[in-house]
Amino acid sequence: xxxxxxxxxxxxDAMGGDFGPGVIIKGAVEAAQTKKVSLLLVGxxxxxxxxxxxxxxxxxxxxxxxxxxVVEMVDKPSEILRKKKDASIHVACRLVKEGxxxxxxxxxxxxxxxxCGMFVLGRIKGVERPALATILPTEGNPVVFLDVGxxxxxxxxxxxxFGLMAEVLAKDLLCVPNPKIGLLSIGEExxxxxxxxxxxxxxxxxxxxxxxxxxxxxxxxxxKFDVIVCDGxxxxxxxxxxxxxxxxxxxxxxxxxxKSFLFKLGCLLALPAFKRLARRLDYAEYGGAHxxxxxxxxxxxxxxxxxxxxxxxxxxxxxxxxxxxxEHLVEGLKANKELALFTKRALPEGRQ
Amino acid sequence: xxxxxxxxxxxxDAMGGDFGPGVIIKGAVEAAQTKKVSLLLVGxxxxxxxxxxxxxxxxxxxxxxxxxxVVEMVDKPSEILRKKKDASIHVACRLVKEGxxxxxxxxxxxxxxxxCGMFVLGRIKGVERPALATILPTEGNPVVFLDVGxxxxxxxxxxxxFGLMAEVLAKDLLCVPNPKIGLLSIGEExxxxxxxxxxxxxxxxxxxxxxxxxxxxxxxxxxKFDVIVCDGxxxxxxxxxxxxxxxxxxxxxxxxxxKSFLFKLGCLLALPAFKRLARRLDYAEYGGAHxxxxxxxxxxxxxxxxxxxxxxxxxxxxxxxxxxxxEHLVEGLKANKELALFTKRALPEGRQ
Numbered sequence: 001x002x003x004x005x006x007x008x009x010x011x012x013d014a015m016g017g018d019f020g021p022g023v024i025i026k027g028a029v030e031a032a033q034t035k036k037v038s039l040l041l042v043g044x045x046x047x048x049x050x051x052x053x054x055x056x057x058x059x060x061x062x063x064x065x066x067x068x069x070v071v072e073m074v075d076k077p078s079e080i081l082r083k084k085k086d087a088s089i090h091v092a093c094r095l096v097k098e099g100x101x102x103x104x105x106x107x108x109x110x111x112x113x114x115x116c117g118m119f120v121l122g123r124i125k126g127v128e129r130p131a132l133a134t135i136l137p138t139e140g141n142p143v144v145f146l147d148v149g150x151x152x153x154x155x156x157x158x159x160x161x162f163g164l165m166a167e168v169l170a171k172d173l174l175c176v177p178n179p180k181i182g183l184l185s186i187g188e189e190x191x192x193x194x195x196x197x198x199x200x201x202x203x204x205x206x207x208x209x210x211x212x213x214x215x216x217x218x219x220x221x222x223x224k225f226d227v228i229v230c231d232g233x234x235x236x237x238x239x240x241x242x243x244x245x246x247x248x249x250x251x252x253x254x255x256x257x258x259k260s261f262l263f264k265l266g267c268l269l270a271l272p273a274f275k276r277l278a279r280r281l282d283y284a285e286y287g288g289a290h291x292x293x294x295x296x297x298x299x300x301x302x303x304x305x306x307x308x309x310x311x312x313x314x315x316x317x318x319x320x321x322x323x324x325x326x327e328h329l330v331e332g333l334k335a336n337k338e339l340a341l342f343t344k345r346a347l348p349e350g351r352q
Numbered sequence: 353x354x355x356x357x358x359x360x361x362x363x364x365d366a367m368g369g370d371f372g373p374g375v376i377i378k379g380a381v382e383a384a385q386t387k388k389v390s391l392l393l394v395g396x397x398x399x400x401x402x403x404x405x406x407x408x409x410x411x412x413x414x415x416x417x418x419x420x421x422v423v424e425m426v427d428k429p430s431e432i433l434r435k436k437k438d439a440s441i442h443v444a445c446r447l448v449k450e451g452x453x454x455x456x457x458x459x460x461x462x463x464x465x466x467x468c469g470m471f472v473l474g475r476i477k478g479v480e481r482p483a484l485a486t487i488l489p490t491e492g493n494p495v496v497f498l499d500v501g502x503x504x505x506x507x508x509x510x511x512x513x514f515g516l517m518a519e520v521l522a523k524d525l526l527c528v529p530n531p532k533i534g535l536l537s538i539g540e541e542x543x544x545x546x547x548x549x550x551x552x553x554x555x556x557x558x559x560x561x562x563x564x565x566x567x568x569x570x571x572x573x574x575x576k577f578d579v580i581v582c583d584g585x586x587x588x589x590x591x592x593x594x595x596x597x598x599x600x601x602x603x604x605x606x607x608x609x610x611k612s613f614l615f616k617l618g619c620l621l622a623l624p625a626f627k628r629l630a631r632r633l634d635y636a637e638y639g640g641a642h643x644x645x646x647x648x649x650x651x652x653x654x655x656x657x658x659x660x661x662x663x664x665x666x667x668x669x670x671x672x673x674x675x676x677x678x679e680h681l682v683e684g685l686k687a688n689k690e691l692a693l694f695t696k697r698a699l700p701e702g703r704q
Contacts, residue, residue, distance in 0.1 A: 074541050139600045149538055152546035186501055186588040189426050194504035194585040217592025221600035233546040234586050236538040238593045240569025245597040248491045248573035252632060256625035263625045269618025273608035280604060 007038040007061060008321035010314050011092040011101035014043035014051075015070045016108020017310075018303045024107060025051040027310025032060045037318035040101050042067050042092040067091040071108050073303075077115035089113055093120035096296040103297030103317040105288070107305045113298060114150050114291065121296040124330050126339035129154070130293035131162045132232065132300060133169060134239065137280050140223020144170045144179075147229075148289055149236035156200035157342040159183065159229050163209055164339055165292045166227040168332035172325055176226045182215030184230035184238070189214070196231060203347075207338055250278075287316035297326050359390040359413060360673035362666050363444040363453035366395035366403075367422045368460020369662075370655045376459060377403040379662025384412045389670035392453050394419050394444040419443040423460055425655075429467035441465055445472035448648040455649030455669040457640070459657045465650060466502050466643065473648040476682050478691035481506070482645035483514045484584065484652060485521060486591065489632050492575020496522045496531075499581075500641055501588035508552035509694040511535065511581050515561055516691055517644045518579040520684030524677055528578045534567030536582035536590070541566070548583060555699075559690055602630075639668035649678050 012028045014021045021043055029052070032039050038061030041048050045066040052064065069087040071080055080087060089108055093116040095101035106113045114130065123130060132150035135142050144166045151158060163181050170179035183200055185193035190201055192214060204211040215228045220238065230238070257263045267274065288301035288309070297320045301313045320326065333339055340346060364380045366373045373395055381404070384391050390413030393400050397418040404416065421439040423432055432439060441460055445468040447453035458465045466482065475482060484502035487494050496518045503510060515533050522531035535552055537545035542553055544566060556563040567580045572590065582590070609615045619626065640653035640661070649672045653665045672678065685691055692698060 073539075074543075076543070139603050152538070184589060186504070186585055186592075187425075191426075191428070194583075197585070217589040217594075218596035218599070220593050221596045230589075231546075233538055233549070234589055237536060237569040237582075237586055237590055240538075241572050241590045242569075242593055242597045244570035244573045245594045246601065247570070249598065249601060249629065251491050253625065253629050256628050257622060259625065263622040266618040266621025266623075267625075269621070270609060270615040271618075273605065273611065273615045273618075276608050277601065277605050 007036065008103065008318040009038050009040060009101045010317045010321075011040040011042055011065070011095045011104045012314060013088045013092045013104065013106035013108050013113075014041045014048050015067070015088040016106040017301070017305055019306075021047055021051050023305070023307050024310050027305070027307035028314050029055045029057060029060070029062070030307065030311040031314035031318070032057070032062055034315060037314055039063065039314070040065050040092070040095055042095070043088045044068065044070070065091060065095065071112045073109055075109060075112065077111045080109075080112045081115050081119055087112070090116050090120065093117055093296075093298070097121055102321040103299070105299045105301065105310070105313050105317050107288075107301035107303055107310065110149055110300045113300050117291050117294045117296070117298045121294045121298070124293050124295060124333060126333060127165070127293035128161055128343055129158050130291050131165060132289045133166055133292045134289040135173070136220065138221045138223035141176070141226065142174060143220065143223065143225055144174065144227045145220065145235065145239070146292065147232035147235050148239045149232045150291065152231065152233040154196065154231045155344070156196055156203055157344065157347055159196070159200040159231065160203045160207055160342040161339055162292075163204060163207070163211075163227060163229045164333060164336060164342070165329065166229065167209055168329050169290065169292060169325070170226045171332070172323075172328045174226060178210050179226035180212045180224070181209045181227045181229065182212050182219065182225035184217070184220070184228055184234060185214035186216065187214060188216060203342060207342070208336060288313040290320075292329065297321060359388065360455065360670040361390050361392060361453045362669045362673075363392040363394055363417070363447045363456045364662075364666060365440045365444045365456065365458035365460050365465075366393045366400050367419070367440040368458040369653070369657055373399055373403050375657070375659050376662050379657070379659035380666050381407045381409060381412070381414070382659065382663040383666035383670070384409070384414055386667060389666055391415065391666070392417050392444070392447055394447070395440045396420065396422070417443060417447065423464045425461055427461060427464065429463045432461075432464045433467050433471055439464070441468050442472065445469055445648075445650070449473055454673040455651070457651045457653065457662070457665050457669050459640075459653035459655055459662065462501055462652045465652050469643050469646045469648070469650045473646045473650070476645050476647060476685060478685060479517070479645035480513055480695055481510050482643050483517060484641045485518055485644045486641040487525070488572065490573045490575035493528070493578065494526060495572065495575065495577055496526065496579045497572065497587065497591070498579075498644065499584035499587050500591045501584045502643065504583065504585040506548065506583045507696070508548055508555055509696065509699055511548070511552040511583070512555045512559055512694040513691055514644075515556060515559070515563075515579060515581045516685060516688060516694070517681065518581065519561055520681050521642065521644065521677070522578045523684070524675070524680045526578060530562050531578035532564045532576070533561045533579045533581065534564050534571065534577035536569070536572070536580055536586060537566035538568065539566060540568060555694060559694070560688060640665040642672075644681065649673060
């Protein structure tokens with residue numbers, strides 16, 4: 001156990017991520033140095049011990065928990081559950097389930113995190129599918145955007161349930177009293193979209209949410225909504241494309257600037273403005289995606305997370321524990337009682 | 353008829369678009385001034401005549417074709433076909449069908465253009481659904497990206513047909529001898545994605561195309577593929593989000609720059625670099641989306657097109673006529689004979 005047990009105890013999947021344990025441990029250690037979290041680093045003990053030896057951590061509440069198996073990107077979630085019970089993400093979730101940790105952070109295979117989260121921690125009562133929610137920067141206030149890859153092939157009622165969960169999160173984290181909820185579709189008018197979106201639109205209208213109708217792709221970063229809901233396939237594509245656009249713009253601009261000394265000088269003068277822009281758009285700042293709807297706190301980081309992204313995610317997980325974000329979610333969902341209305345069982349056939 | 357009939361004759365839906373006939377006619381007239389196209393402006397004659405009177409056009413091959421009805425954004429395609437036979441887009445497509453025009457350009461309701469295109473012009477033999485293809489700028493070479501909103505709820509074999517059409521377009525327009533084809537999904541590995549993408553992956557592997565596997569959202573603007581295929585719901589969301597990101601970045605940067613005189617000065621020095629970036633990323637430059645798979649040339653422009661975007665789209669339609677792009681598409685599809693393999697009838701149940 002971490003030595004200082006009054007701090008939030010975060011189990012970190014040290015084997016997850018594209019760059020191996022080194023990056024994860026660096027970020028996690030930096031989070032621990034803030035003295036706001038204690039750590040359980042989960043993974044192959046020897047490897048982790050070697051990485052950890054690079055830092056002065058004797059005084060920090062950090063413990064290593066051995067997990068012999070590693071999840072690969074090609075592993076299917078069902079196989080991980082059956083055959084990789086000693087995988088780092090599996091062990092990390094068990095630590096939360098057993099009350100030895102308060103939350104888990106992973107930059108590994110997000111399907112594996114979802115599967116282990118669902119089967120080890122279990123779902124909040126009434127939630128049919130947990131959803132991966134991210135908080136995105138916009139021109140205005142941030143927006144809770146979900147699902148970003150937790151669930152593909154959603155039923156319309158799943159989207160409504162995602163909305164109900166995100167509504168609580170937006171009230172709690174973004175301090176918006178009556179969040180404006182949008183449904184991602186391809187046209188503002190009711191009746192625009194695919195079969196899933198059209199039926200979800202009708203269900204959203206039946207709900208108690210402050211449903212503002214369809215949000216178009218161009219609204220995501222415009223700050224017009226507090227919550228935007230979509231299927232995980234679409235959400236993941238949208239999220240990754242928006243990262244890609246940012247990167248392409250930056251690369252093209254850099255190439256253009258190199259073409260003249262005056263351009264270089266100009267950009268040097270305006271550098272602080274660029275830096276603030278980059279910071280505002282940096283996903284790392286927002287600390288990964290929250291796996292909403294589990295009995296426990298789970299944060300999923302980008303596979304390509306650097307140590308800074310990991311540090312922020314671990315700190316955020318700690319802040320979630322302290323602020324009782326998940327308890328509020330449970331209470332909020334209990335209070336509105338609507339989850340039960342938007343399930344396969346409750347809805348007549350053809351409205352699911 | 354336009355006076356100079358040796359030029360490509362482009363029927364322009366002058367009533368389509370968010371900003372009314374004024375913008376459309378300005379753009380179309382500018383295209384006619386290049387002396388590379390002749391125009392048939394389709395819409396309410398009186399309104400168009402008034403707009404056209406603003407320009408010196410006596411010497412230009414421009415004709416007005418009266419169409420009394422106007423398509424609204426809320427109109428359903430089926431209703432437009434039945435009840436709005438004298439709508440501008442309907443009349444414009446008929447002009448092509450009747451051999452009085454060589455191509456059509458519209459910035460109106462894209463569902464209406466697709467419906468009129470399909471039912472008036474008809475599909476190329478073997479094509480199950482026409483697709484809306486756009487050419488996007490990337491860090492490297494441009495990419496043919498489709499479907500961007502023509503078809504939602506696609507079957508996996510539709511995606512393969514889109515790929516076959518885009519392959520011909522990439523060879524013809526982008527001059528890539530063996531285009532690299534990607535399938536938009538949420539993970540690089542086979543087996544990642546929703547049910548549609550997973551099955552489409554298997555079908556793509558069976559095809560003769562140079563299929564490179566799944567493309568992730570971040571690959572769209574990276575220039576790794578010559579063609580990226582997806583469902584129209586996803587493609588439209590992705591396209592509009594990428595526009596939104598660009599706009600948000602530009603707005604945030606402008607706000608940051610205003611904060612200091614030095615920043616302003618710096619940006620002034622680097623202005624040509626910014627301008628070149630903006631030009632490279634401007635969708636208008638790419639002249640709307642090509643409705644692939646019809647017996648005729650149809651270009652769909654953004655509803656919010658400015659006159660420059662319309663001008664470029666009309667010029668592009670003219671260039672398509674001159675280069676015989678559609679004839680090449682018909683020949684290309686005939687030559688590879690694969691369209692017939694990827695249809696509902698040809699595929700066993702469960703592989704559609």
